[in-house]
Amino acid sequence: MRGGPSAFAMEYVWEEVTLTFSRVPMFPFFDIAHYLVSVMTLRQQLGAVAVAWQNPLVSWFSAMMHCFGGGILSAILLGEAPVKFLENNTNVLLASSIWYIVFYCPYDIVSECYRFPPVKLLAAGMKEVTRTWKIVGGITHASSNYTDAWMVLVAVGWARAAGGNVIVSLEQFLRGTWKPETSKLLKMSYPVKISLVGAVLFTLQHSGTLPMEKHSLMFCYTFFIVVTKIAMMLTESESSPLTPFEIMLGRMLFGFWQNDPSSGPCKSSFNGTGTRSKPYSIHVEAKRRHTKKTE
């Protein structure tokens, strides 16, 4: 009987902590962090400050795309009104205020503060927390209409969490400031990948396949993405913690004939951006040379 009560207490504490965590409201602080990180991402783009001074309305529109892109994309995917995000006056005004102080504050006080590492880390960590809430929100919303269609749930959860990247790319493409070569569609970035993993996990949990409570999964997933994000920012490394899993999955699904010399392109192992294999690098280098020549 030794350790029984203690294990029970541990479990109780864990239950309490994760339940409390899953009830944390996003509204004022986490949303502010998300808007701040999104608008700062916009500001760090080439020419964004000049656009803000020449045509504030376009800059405001871009900022809203950065802040609410995920919601817009998931609304489009579900055939709902893309302007629905404007219904929430408070959040739009909050995001607009942050856009205003980031771009027009005298002496760039906000940008200077944002450069201070602890502020940046805190904001980035809090933004990652909103990612979990978005995935859960997207899946819950989609499941009211598409109960059994687990692929729809994954798509909507993913779109709400990572769709901002897609919408922003599209918007920049239409404005002419983005070239498809640098496409995030083709080279999936780490946030896009981790959002997909999250959407799959929460969909499995929703359909009852994953033997885990929702609040526990929320806690674990959030813990993982926050720690990973902060670790990646501190070490400034580009290597994603998903790479080993990707390689394993790639070998399982597509790599049976890896060592078969007859099957031409199979020599390159399965990898997206994580680990650049030789053929890909050669291709990129050839492109760079070509670009240099034309310049």
Next chain:
Amino acid sequence: MRGGPSAFAMEYVWEEVTLTFSRVPMFPFFDIAHYLVSVMTLRQQLGAVAVAWQNPLVSWFSAMMHCFGGGILSAILLGEAPVKFLENNTNVLLASSIWYIVFYCPYDIVSECYRFPPVKLLAAGMKEVTRTWKIVGGITHASSNYTDAWMVLVAVGWARAAGGNVIVSLEQFLRGTWKPETSKLLKMSYPVKISLVGAVLFTLQHSGTLPMEKHSLMFCYTFFIVVTKIAMMLTESESSPLTPFEIMLGRMLFGFWQNDPSSGPCKSSFNGTGTRSKPYSIHVEAKRRHTKKTE
């Protein structure tokens, strides 16, 4: 008591006139003017006549985008069917007939007639009248679903009145005949700006903030845009009557630190296309030089 009955009569006449005006049906004549101006805009584009002779279906599709673009964009924003405009058989057939006679009439009779200034002025003036009706229609339609979301009302009213420009740009972009440099998204044209002002005014009226009757506002706004449009066409000037307000608003919102030498890009005053400030012109010239070199 002097002037009392006269003032009362004046007010009565004003009430009568504006009420009658607000009940003018758009259907045959104003719609024809709108379709005529839209299709003539298409015809004056480079290569449009050649496309019409080589592939009439594509030309017809472009003409429909020019005529019904605003309705399509507002339907997309509200998550409704973009093909809804095809439901109104009469209007589509009317627009198609105008497209047909504009492009295929022997000896280009219609285009020649359109060059005659009074015809052009009348058509342009009548087209501006439809703008008011579109803003009001968009706001009324959106308010049935989104009562309190005033930002949604502004967005839908604006999209219905000025969305044609956006849809047409997108369509030309996809066809490869439009470069993002000349984007109307970035350099908002005068019709786009005045539609935004109208959408804001009618939304304020709708929510009861503006102490004015709907029909009076319709009369005043229409009067203003028609007179402005005709004046701009007669004087062939590009300067918009909104420029002073824009500069004032810009100074109020973004220009506190105008004369502060430390805040770099703030030197350029707030202005879109209206008044080209120095930094912008320099940028444009630099671009032109660069383009010449690469050629």
Next chain:
Amino acid sequence: MRGGPSAFAMEYVWEEVTLTFSRVPMFPFFDIAHYLVSVMTLRQQLGAVAVAWQNPLVSWFSAMMHCFGGGILSAILLGEAPVKFLENNTNVLLASSIWYIVFYCPYDIVSECYRFPPVKLLAAGMKEVTRTWKIVGGITHASSNYTDAWMVLVAVGWARAAGGNVIVSLEQFLRGTWKPETSKLLKMSYPVKISLVGAVLFTLQHSGTLPMEKHSLMFCYTFFIVVTKIAMMLTESESSPLTPFEIMLGRMLFGFWQNDPSSGPCKSSFNGTGTRSKPYSIHVEAKRRHTKKTE
């Protein structure tokens, strides 16, 4: 009374055959043929195999666009959820399996088999059969909401049958692997044209204008498109059987003033891609020369 019973028997047989034909389920075999042809079209594109090995998820996404593009476009046109196709788990898994074996099968067994002409002809013929079912399905689906709007029915029927081409072009355009010059939007391909004809015919039948039973029309239309497709594949000719009708229609609608020397561009007869008239070829050649120079 001679011939009476025989004619009756013939009619009965015809009725039986067409009715039985119209009840053939698409699910396993015809759908497989459609997915196979669509994925093979993707595979034959330049660089598609390399993308499949470097980033399987993007390749899978492209394959789904090729297989379900028509359904996605018609859903967008009707303001429904574009992800609705994911609801049908079985079909998505079937299409995914075909994508998997086409791209990753050792020794490219599937691609090699597909090169064998009878297989190719059979698959192409069966794919054409699904076209009829898609047009009928689209019109039936749209008519539940838009009963009298025959233009909406045509648009949705056409979009479901030929929309894959449009969605795929858009997707390639956004990925940067497609130039608008080769646009299928401007030069309508034969499948796009024949789908339009089919959509018009079935809409006429639906509204009761065409004195023909639905199942007879399905049989005749399918017979026509299958025979035409196989004949075109066997003779490897590019000339479409619709060209004479197009020229006739063009003369009727746009060609009254053909021989009138005063009406400049009218000299070129009405023709899309079918018959390349002189002015168009000259334009194309001039373009080619220009391209060479810039290279």
